Amino acid sequence: MSNLSVDHLGMIYELPNGGSVEALKDVSFDLESGRILTLLGPSGCGKTTLLNIIAGFLAPTSGSINLNDAPITGPGQDRGMVFQQGALFEWLNVADNVSFGPRMNGNEGPETDAMVQDLLETVGLGDFGQKAVYELSGGMQQRVALARCLANDPELILMDEPLGALDALTREKMQSLILELWDRTQKTIVLVTHSVEEALFLGDRLFVMAPRPGRIEREYELPFAKLGLTEDPRELKNSPEFTEKREEILSLIWEMEEQIMGHEGA
Amino acid sequence: MLFIIWLLSEALGIADPTFFPGPIETIQGGWELATDGFQRVTLAEHVFASLRRILIGFGIGVVVGVPVGLAMGLNNTLRAIFDPLIELFRPVPPLAFIPLLILWFGIGETPAVVMLFFAAFFIMVIAARAGVTGVRLSKVHAAYSLGASKQQILRNVILPNALPEIFVGMRVAIGVCWGTLVAAELVGAQTGLGAMIWTARTFFRNELVVFGIIIIGVIGVILDLIMRKAEERFIPWRGRG
Known part of the structure; x- marks a missing residue:
């Protein structure tokens, strides 16, 4: 197809x-x-x-x-987008960045939280959900950006x-x-x-x-x-x-x- | 160091105390002001009068100026309407409005507060506008791709993104307001630190003038410190985008 x-x-x-x-x-x-x-x-x-x-x-x-x-x-x-850098929302922590898409669509709650945690583990940031994004290295920030993009399950x-x-x-x-x-x-x-x-x-x-x-x-x-x-x-x-x-x-x-x-x- | 030179100048009788009071005399004057008051008004009352004016004027300036600035940053029509007005009045020292304001509102609290409102308003409009127009396009694009509506982007991206600029504006504004206020009180007020200095001058109480200057400086520093602490507390991400 x-x-x-x-x-x-x-x-x-x-x-x-x-x-x-x-x-x-x-x-x-x-x-x-x-x-x-x-x-x-x-x-x-x-x-x-x-x-x-x-x-x-x-x-x-x-x-x-x-x-x-x-x-x-x-x-x-x-269509999800991952930018070079600086496109994360630094006023939100890592988990809230990843859940941004679902939250904008009115999907909040334990299911979303579990999915976010799952995605963070997928990109190797399982323990970093509560961290501020500006505390992370450039590579880790891009991992967050990938997870954030995947959270909306784009095609x-x-x-x-x-x-x-x-x-x-x-x-x-x-x-x-x-x-x-x-x-x-x-x-x-x-x-x-x-x-x-x-x-x-x-x-x-x-x-x-x-x-x-x-x-x-x-x-x-x-x-x-x-x-x-x-x-x-x-x-x-x-x-x-x-x-x-x-x-x-x-x-x-x-x-x-x-x-x-x-x-x-x- | 400066204080020691000042102390020595008094002890050795270098400076004429009529023109430049020494530290001991100043501290004595300050003590008298704090306990008995000068002309039946104590230091605390003067400080309170000044702070009250600044908080009201500055507060209203922020509350009105930020939405206007945000609107100007977001909407080209509004920017076209307000920009000439803002640009015309922004360079005018707020004190220049005082004669008109006294004419409109009479002598009392209102003209000073309205003047402070003007001082804060223009600074906050420009800060909020800069905060909006300074948003990184990729952040807005990312939010759109994540399914956010215009309204949601305004609330969840543009507004928080503008907060650091708004806070810088508030810090500048409160400093400008404080300086302007004291100057305004020299002209038309019965209470407040500026008025206190002016009255003390007419009675040749120069030690109170010096003491007042020091208090004005100290409060200015404290206000800035409070703003800086608030900034660290509320926008820890500032400058780390």
Whole structure:
């Protein structure tokens, strides 16, 4: 069954000086339920714009976008969002952050509490429910953000550079956690990242996007996310198949960057 | 250190006590003020009169200013309506309103309280507005994705998010109010620390003037300390978003 369907999507921003920027041009793809798609590309390639359109925060200027054959017209709880950082509510403790979604929908009580505790244990924060979020490290805060998103049981999880602000070691652990959650919940995930390695490792589908106009430059179907569930991530990332793909994508992105520089020089 | 120099200047007779009273004389004057009072009004009564004015004026300023500021932060039409007014009156020292306020309300408590209201009001409007417009977009987006309605986001995200700014505004406002109040009492009041200083001056009781200045300073510091403690107590997350 087709889950997310994006058809000839275009997004043009009008600039205050009268000009305009084509952030997305003619983007089309279908994403089946249960897949994990990573979006990679240089700044200005429209990957965050695409994510925001799927989330419903932005309306596209052309084309259509459907989730389970229903058009996306605004934000909704069928699509959960995890941001880079700073999107937790620091005036609430960890448990109240996670229960935010259910509480906004009028679901309070022992059942919600039990579910929240369950989720906290899933992300490895079972003992941290009563802690203030600002007392936690960056990695733990992102665990809270994941749990908060899962509390609403969304169909689609959108992640905007969720690990971008973390140190390398924490980042690796969190990558494995994301794969684990993906496997356990069978959710569809769209993840934006700047890191080629992360995009390769987490995406069982990967789009390399290009700027001016923002578009999908190349698509990959990848085995690493599934393999990462059972195999050692370090070894996997050092395997010839992985490094070969990494070099290929890196040189692709290098070419794009050079084209951009040439453009600006002219 | 400063106190020792001050003490020495009195003991050695360096400073002319008529122009600059020494510490012993000042403490004696303060004691007399605290026990017998000056012109039949005691220190406690002066302090109480000043504090009462500030609490009423500042209190109303906060209660009215915060909603106006929040509304301006949330609604472009309201911002367009109120912004020119706020920007016009904000730089005016609150004391400049006093002649008009006396004309409207007569001499008494009302003009001072209304003036303090003005002083606090503009500061609180700007603080609350900044608190609203300073909300991180990702927080609002996260709340929308979690199924919150506009109303719920206002109550559960935007308002708590603005609290630190509002508290900073309150701290600034109470400091400005205190300084303004004492100045206002110099002009048109029978009681209050400012009035006390002014009356003492006309009777050449300069030790009471110095004592009054010290008390005004001490109370100013205490007010700020209270606000800071309240801030730690009620918004422990401030600056850690």
